[in-house]
Amino acid sequence: xxxxxxxxxxxxxxxxxxxxxxxxxxxxxxxxxxxxxxxxxxxxxxxxxxxxxxxxxxxxxxxxxxxxxxxxxxxxxxxxxxxxxxxxxxxxxxxxxxxxxxxxxxxxxxxxxxxxxxxxxxxxxxxxxxxxxxxxxxxxxxxxxxxxxxxxxxxxxxxxxxxxxxxxxxxxxxxxxxxxxxxxxxxxxxxxxxxxxxxxxxxxxxxxxxxxxxxxxxxxxxxxxxxxxxxxxxxxxxxxxxxxxxxxxxxxxxxxxxxxxxxxxxxxxxxxxxxxxxxxxxxxxxxxxxxxxxxxxxxxxxxxxxxxxxxxxxxxxxxxxxxxxxxxxxxxxxxxxxxxxxxxxxxxxxx
Amino acid sequence: xxxxxxxxxxxxxxxxxxxxxxxxxxxxxxxxxxxxxxxxxxxxxxxxxxxxxxxxxxxxxxxxxxxxxxxxxxxxxxxxxxxxxxxxxxxxxxxxxxxxxxxxxxxxxxxxxxxxxxxxxxxxxxxxxxxxxxxxxxxxxxxxxxxxxxxxxxxxxxxxxxxxxxxxxxxxxxxxxxxxxxxxxxxxxxxxxxxxxxxxxxxxxxxxxxxxxxxxxxxxxxxxxxxxxxxxxxxxxxxxxxxxxxxxxxxxxxxxxxxxxxxxxxxxxxxxxxxxxxxxxxxxxxxxxxxxxxxxxxxxxxxxxxxxxxxxxxxxxxxxxxxxxxxxxxxxxxxxxxxxxxxxxxxxxxxxxxxxxxxxxxxxx
Numbered sequence: 001x002x003x004x005x006x007x008x009x010x011x012x013x014x015x016x017x018x019x020x021x022x023x024x025x026x027x028x029x030x031x032x033x034x035x036x037x038x039x040x041x042x043x044x045x046x047x048x049x050x051x052x053x054x055x056x057x058x059x060x061x062x063x064x065x066x067x068x069x070x071x072x073x074x075x076x077x078x079x080x081x082x083x084x085x086x087x088x089x090x091x092x093x094x095x096x097x098x099x100x101x102x103x104x105x106x107x108x109x110x111x112x113x114x115x116x117x118x119x120x121x122x123x124x125x126x127x128x129x130x131x132x133x134x135x136x137x138x139x140x141x142x143x144x145x146x147x148x149x150x151x152x153x154x155x156x157x158x159x160x161x162x163x164x165x166x167x168x169x170x171x172x173x174x175x176x177x178x179x180x181x182x183x184x185x186x187x188x189x190x191x192x193x194x195x196x197x198x199x200x201x202x203x204x205x206x207x208x209x210x211x212x213x214x215x216x217x218x219x220x221x222x223x224x225x226x227x228x229x230x231x232x233x234x235x236x237x238x239x240x241x242x243x244x245x246x247x248x249x250x251x252x253x254x255x256x257x258x259x260x261x262x263x264x265x266x267x268x269x270x271x272x273x274x275x276x277x278x279x280x281x282x283x284x285x286x287x288x289x290x291x292x293x294x295x296x297x298x299x300x301x302x303x304x305x306x307x308x309x310x311x312x313x314x315x316x317x318x319x320x321x322x323x324x325x326x327x328x329x330x331x332x333x334x335x336x337x338x339x340x341x342x343x344x345x346x347x348x349x350x351x
Numbered sequence: 352x353x354x355x356x357x358x359x360x361x362x363x364x365x366x367x368x369x370x371x372x373x374x375x376x377x378x379x380x381x382x383x384x385x386x387x388x389x390x391x392x393x394x395x396x397x398x399x400x401x402x403x404x405x406x407x408x409x410x411x412x413x414x415x416x417x418x419x420x421x422x423x424x425x426x427x428x429x430x431x432x433x434x435x436x437x438x439x440x441x442x443x444x445x446x447x448x449x450x451x452x453x454x455x456x457x458x459x460x461x462x463x464x465x466x467x468x469x470x471x472x473x474x475x476x477x478x479x480x481x482x483x484x485x486x487x488x489x490x491x492x493x494x495x496x497x498x499x500x501x502x503x504x505x506x507x508x509x510x511x512x513x514x515x516x517x518x519x520x521x522x523x524x525x526x527x528x529x530x531x532x533x534x535x536x537x538x539x540x541x542x543x544x545x546x547x548x549x550x551x552x553x554x555x556x557x558x559x560x561x562x563x564x565x566x567x568x569x570x571x572x573x574x575x576x577x578x579x580x581x582x583x584x585x586x587x588x589x590x591x592x593x594x595x596x597x598x599x600x601x602x603x604x605x606x607x608x609x610x611x612x613x614x615x616x617x618x619x620x621x622x623x624x625x626x627x628x629x630x631x632x633x634x635x636x637x638x639x640x641x642x643x644x645x646x647x648x649x650x651x652x653x654x655x656x657x658x659x660x661x662x663x664x665x666x667x668x669x670x671x672x673x674x675x676x677x678x679x680x681x682x683x684x685x686x687x688x689x690x691x692x693x694x695x696x697x698x699x700x701x702x703x704x705x706x707x708x709x710x711x712x713x714x715x716x
Contacts (some may be wrong), residue, residue, distance in 0.1 A: 001529070044571055052419060102445065127594075219519075228462075229461060229462070231462060231463065232456065232459070232461065232462055232463030235453065235463060236453055236456055236458075236463075238442045238445065239450065239453060240405065240438060240440040240442075241405070242400075242405045242434060242436050242438060243434065243436070243440075243453070245404060245405065245425060246402070246428075246429060246432070246433060246434045246509075247429050247453060247454075247456040247457060247509075248424075248425045248426035248428070248429030248430070248456065248457045249425060250424075251425075288443065288444055292444060292462060293444050293445075293449075294442070294444040295444045295449070297462055297463065297464070317713045334548055
């Protein structure tokens with residue numbers, strides 16, 4: 001009797017341990033990957049800087065003037081932007097997937113990024129017309145409004161369609177409409193700054209400055225912490241609305257919180273880097289498979305790290321593979337992200 | 352206030368503000384099981400969903416522990432009421448233990464991390480429903496019956512005062528049906544939990560419920576103790592049974608009898624006739640039987656399956672009149688089957704019936 005009790009006890013702690021080892025391993029490898037990619041990104045580029053110089057420039061702020069400039073005012077802000085925005089985008093995707101109970105939901109496929117893109121473009125053109133340049137905060141606000149508007153459309157559609165593929169198709173359509181309008185507006189706007197706008201509407205982490213980075217860090221950090229504190233109701237919500245309510249979740253408030261947070265996160269990304277495809281779907285999927293759990297308390301931090309790694313990696317490719325020509329970040333993320341989406345959809349059908 | 356633990360006041364339920372079932376009054380004390388029965392689509396689930404606030408009430412109110420549920424916070428309710436619903440759910444990558452663990456949510460902190468004590472409660476709830484061995488299995492990969500038990504464990508974990516279950520036995524095999532209901536009974540008896548559920552199995556509803564509510568059409572047709580509800584006639588009417596019949600004493604269903612002129616006469620009694628009746632029914636052969644006292648167990652099945660039954664009043668010896676009736680009937684049959692193995696003082700005349708059959712040469716060897 002005691003022996004069996006003891007045995008099950010050992011077995012139980014073993015089981016817990018196996019799970020824990022997996023989690024620790026996953027987070028450590030993500031952190032290592034992140035560190036490696038940060039250094040690689042600093043190191044790689046049209047002007048190559050030796051590893052030793054990188055360390056000297058980073059930690060002692062000495063070394064060659066040009067190299068120092070390149071690293072401190074071009075590469076580092078860009079790297080941090082890719083890190084923060086990549087993380088924000090995947091967390092936003094995970095929140096949306098939880099909300100719609102749909103593994104292929106994400107800010108890009110649901111047209112939320114494109115909605116933000118449209119309002120940002122309109123705001124920029126309007127302000128440029130008045131001879132003003134739009135500040136980062138205004139851009140975030142514009143993107144947030146745009147995100148909420150297209151989110152509103154998606155929600156309307158989702159009340160009518162229960163089918164997950166149909167919802168995504170509707171989202172893609174909303175995205176196309178917004179993109180088309182954006183292109184139209186951009187084409188007919190007459191200002192030299194539009195060139196800039198055009199680049200931005202393709203999606204890119206280039207041209208970040210420290211002010212941008214600081215602002216996005218603050219916004220994303222706050223949203224992230226709030227999202228993390230939603231992990232308990234999110235876990236309950238994964239069992240469906242009825243059970244979540246039964247566990248004491250205030251469903252309507254929770255849904256609003258989820259929508260607002262995912263919109264803020266994806267709006268922040270769109271405001272600074274334009275629409276970036278597939279990160280929001282692919283990374284949460286990969287993280288869930290890596291951790292072998294969908295517990296938000298683990299998946300949210302993992303998504304942030306994973307999204308950062310994914311975007312740093314994609315940005316590295318976008319910058320260096322066809323250097324000096326730069327690829328748009330969305331083309332690279334699509335190459336690596338779309339297969340994940342396909343994999344998920346095919347596997348869903350089978351299961 | 353001297354009110355029930357759970358009760359409704361003029362509750363009207365429906366979808367999108369449209370009333371489906373009006374003026375529902377139900378009340379349930381702690382330590383009682385209240386069961387909703389009624390045909391498919393009658394609105395049992397709608398009532399349950401309205402009580403757990405998944406659907407908005409069209410009118411009226413539900414009171415839990417003397418408080419209107421509308422005025423209670425979600426958290427307050429979650430510590431008093433747990434649900435087991437039928438809706439399909441496909442949570443990704445959650446083990447059965449994770450699912451049961453969510454039952455502890457009303458008691459955990461902001462991040463929902465389970466304490467050692469919570470884990471212990473998860474474990475004992477899973478052991479109670481014999482599902483501890485499933486703990487590491489992916490919830491979406493277990494069978495429907497296992498799923499149901501896991502969800503019950505989840506509800507138990509929540510340490511509720513009321514459990515609401517929507518057709519909890521539907522996908523279970525007989526062992527697990529009985530087990531689940533025994534667990535509920537035990538919780539009711541030991542922890543004084545109140546159980547509100549809908550059931551399809553009338554026999555089980557009859558045996559397990561303290562109160563039964565019959566949902567039919569747009570209203571609660573009847574409400575009472577099982578003894579009042581479960582009569583052959585009423586159940587037939589409630590479900591609109593057209594083929595076959597329901598036997599309230601046994602709580603079992605009988606198929607439609609083979610109709611027409613009896614071809615076979617069965618001399619039965621004391622339960623010996625039941626397998627013979629069923630066999631004849633399966634083969635579609637109309638049969639007659641007799642003489643059976645109305646308190647004979649064979650009579651319960653015979654009245655549902657036989658084309659003709661010759662009966663005698665309970666505890667009475669077979670009278671000349673009924674004997675003659677049986678002989679008459681037997682003569683018109685092609686074959687006589689002797690099911691009963693012995694004769695006593697009560698069925699002495701049936702032995703004469705057998706001899707008569709032998710004489711006629713139609714008694715099956």
